Amino acid sequence: MSASALLEVRDLSAHYGRVHALKPTSLLVNEGEIVTILGPNGAGKTTLLRAMLRLTPSTGQVFFKGKDITGLSTHRRAEEGIIMVQEGRGLFGQMSVRENLTLGAYTQPSGTMSMDDRLDKVFALFPRLKERINQIAGSLSGGEQQMVAVGRALMAEPKLLILDEPSLGLAPRVATEIIETLGALNRKGLGILLVEQKAPLALKLAKRVYVLSLGRIAAELPATDIKSHHDLAQYYLH
Amino acid sequence: MTSPSITSTRSLLRTLAPVAVVLTVMGIALMSSGYVVTVIGFAAIYGIFCTGLNFFMGYTGQASFGQNAFACLGGYGSAILCGGLYWDPLPAFFVSMAFSGIVAAIIGYPTLKLRGHYLAMATFALGLITYEISIEWVSLTQGYMGYSGIPPLGVGKFELVSEKHQLIALTVILLVGIWISTRLRDSRFGRALRAIAGSEPAAQALGVNVARYKLLAFVIAALYASAAGSLFAHFIGFISPEVFGGAMVVQSFTMLYLGGIGTTWGPAIGALIVSMLPEFLRGLKEMQDIAYAIILVSILIFAPRGVFALIGGWFRPKAKEGDAP
Numbered sequence: 001m002s003a004s005a006l007l008e009v010r011d012l013s014a015h016y017g018r019v020h021a022l023k024p025t026s027l028l029v030n031e032g033e034i035v036t037i038l039g040p041n042g043a044g045k046t047t048l049l050r051a052m053l054r055l056t057p058s059t060g061q062v063f064f065k066g067k068d069i070t071g072l073s074t075h076r077r078a079e080e081g082i083i084m085v086q087e088g089r090g091l092f093g094q095m096s097v098r099e100n101l102t103l104g105a106y107t108q109p110s111g112t113m114s115m116d117d118r119l120d121k122v123f124a125l126f127p128r129l130k131e132r133i134n135q136i137a138g139s140l141s142g143g144e145q146q147m148v149a150v151g152r153a154l155m156a157e158p159k160l161l162i163l164d165e166p167s168l169g170l171a172p173r174v175a176t177e178i179i180e181t182l183g184a185l186n187r188k189g190l191g192i193l194l195v196e197q198k199a200p201l202a203l204k205l206a207k208r209v210y211v212l213s214l215g216r217i218a219a220e221l222p223a224t225d226i227k228s229h230h231d232l233a234q235y236y237l238h
Numbered sequence: 239m240t241s242p243s244i245t246s247t248r249s250l251l252r253t254l255a256p257v258a259v260v261l262t263v264m265g266i267a268l269m270s271s272g273y274v275v276t277v278i279g280f281a282a283i284y285g286i287f288c289t290g291l292n293f294f295m296g297y298t299g300q301a302s303f304g305q306n307a308f309a310c311l312g313g314y315g316s317a318i319l320c321g322g323l324y325w326d327p328l329p330a331f332f333v334s335m336a337f338s339g340i341v342a343a344i345i346g347y348p349t350l351k352l353r354g355h356y357l358a359m360a361t362f363a364l365g366l367i368t369y370e371i372s373i374e375w376v377s378l379t380q381g382y383m384g385y386s387g388i389p390p391l392g393v394g395k396f397e398l399v400s401e402k403h404q405l406i407a408l409t410v411i412l413l414v415g416i417w418i419s420t421r422l423r424d425s426r427f428g429r430a431l432r433a434i435a436g437s438e439p440a441a442q443a444l445g446v447n448v449a450r451y452k453l454l455a456f457v458i459a460a461l462y463a464s465a466a467g468s469l470f471a472h473f474i475g476f477i478s479p480e481v482f483g484g485a486m487v488v489q490s491f492t493m494l495y496l497g498g499i500g501t502t503w504g505p506a507i508g509a510l511i512v513s514m515l516p517e518f519l520r521g522l523k524e525m526q527d528i529a530y531a532i533i534l535v536s537i538l539i540f541a542p543r544g545v546f547a548l549i550g551g552w553f554r555p556k557a558k559e560g561d562a563p
Contacts, residue, residue: 055439078445090440092433103429107445156444 290462299435498544
């Protein structure tokens with residue numbers, strides 16, 4: 001295991017009934033690194049993330065900061081500092097923006113930082129949320145909902161932030177705004193694992209790319225090696 | 239734009255209005271005949287039961303068709319301890335609650351691994367099993383004949399002999415129950431329960447121990463149900479298996495959905511409406527049941543999230559200009 005490894009996944013494998021959705025897969029995210037997983041629809045990207053967090057039954061091993069967390073349940077992995085922004089945002093639509101954000105700090109012991117200070121840190125990144133603080137989250141626009149989802153994840157002070165298609169359903173301008181915010185967070189040292197279908201957007205950020213196809217890692221390569229869709233297509237068709 | 243003073247006035251009204259409604263109804267009952275006191279007393283007991291059920295079904299978004307089992311445990315617990323073993327009502331009340339809580343924890347631990355319809359069926363079976371036991375274990379429960387000779391509520395030598403005094407006690411217990419529910423709903427614990435109702439995977443991914451919180455909500459609901467069962471036994475002085483049968487489940491669901499499932503005051507408001515409505519319609523004689531059904535269905539059509547959610551919306555601060563719809 002690398003000395004600077006933040007997350008290491010070894011031979012993670014998952015089934016949906018008889019379908020082998022994720023074949024033995026290994027990957028590594030180092031401290032302070034942004035890694036992207038690219039792949040077409042049905043490649044197994046979301047299954048891989050869900051298996052990492054034990055939201056889906058799986059076999060294989062998961063290490064976080066050198067510690068074997070394979071046996072830990074999902075909520076214990078969150079306590080360790082692995083926080084995921086789920087596909088579709090996973091917001092609690094009937095709760096207000098404030099309640100959603102407050103739930104983000106669920107794992108944080110009281111007394112370390114006041115809730116208002118935590119909220120202010122999120123508002124510094126997404127000022128629009130301050131205006132919407134008492135609004136029901138389900139009534140926000142798609143972009144604002146994604147901001148709440150990312151803001152809620154940040155309330156937990158994650159060591160590793162995992163995002164499952166954060167640009168899904170967003171206008172290009174809003175998606176770019178979210179990606180730029182993630183870049184700013186990474187420059188402050190936050191490790192990020194980003195799953196995306198929109199390769200150009202993800203490649204703006206990532207240094208290293210895993211290409212997932214048909215439930216297995218088809219390639220691991222530097223982001224600079226991918227110049228066009230054509231470069232990816234050869235792996236998708238692998 | 240809504241000014242802060244208007245917002246705080248609305249918020250205050252939203253808090254005080256249901257208290258005023260409950261106290262007004264209880265006040266009217268206290269000035270009325272014994273029959274009205276009995277009807278409103280039942281409403282208060284059901285209000286307590288449904289406030290507890292709301293933890294599990296409303297806040298946490300789970301299904302339980304078997305909460306009557308814990309009302310049965312509380313009712314028979316108080317009946318046997320007070321009527322048979324001559325305990326004081328208060329310790330019998332708390333011992334029955336503790337017993338129900340332990341049983342709920344033991345049964346809930348494996349059962350709550352189920353979801354959706356499977357959980358509903360398992361909890362339904364729980365109610366049926368308790369019902370059968372209360373019929374068949376004649377030496378303990380006196381079977382179909384029911385258990386009589388249960389003393390009224392009281393502490394030591396002080397007994398609430400009059401029905402009106404008992405109604406005051408029931409009102410206080412109901413208000414305390416709702417106050418606890420309100421405080422817990424807005425706490426870290428309550429937010430975790432509501433997160434589970436929203437999305438279990440999302441709640442887990444944020445660090446919420448979903449299995450533990452579902453079990454806690456189930457146990458809290460059982461504690462309230464047990465309290466309601468005990469209070470029924472002391473209020474009427476008699477219980478039988480039929481009191482805690484399937485009709486109780488249907489009745490409590492109607493109250494919960496009509497009043498507003500997931501809201502703090504909805505269960506109590508629903509209990510008052512469902513208990514009082516047949517009395518208002520009594521003059522319609524053979525048309526009474528039809529009118530009752532039409533009114534219930536109409537309320538659910540025009541207030542699908544319940545009466546309290548509808549009324550609460552009137553006092554909720556308006557969205558600011560430019561806010562998304």
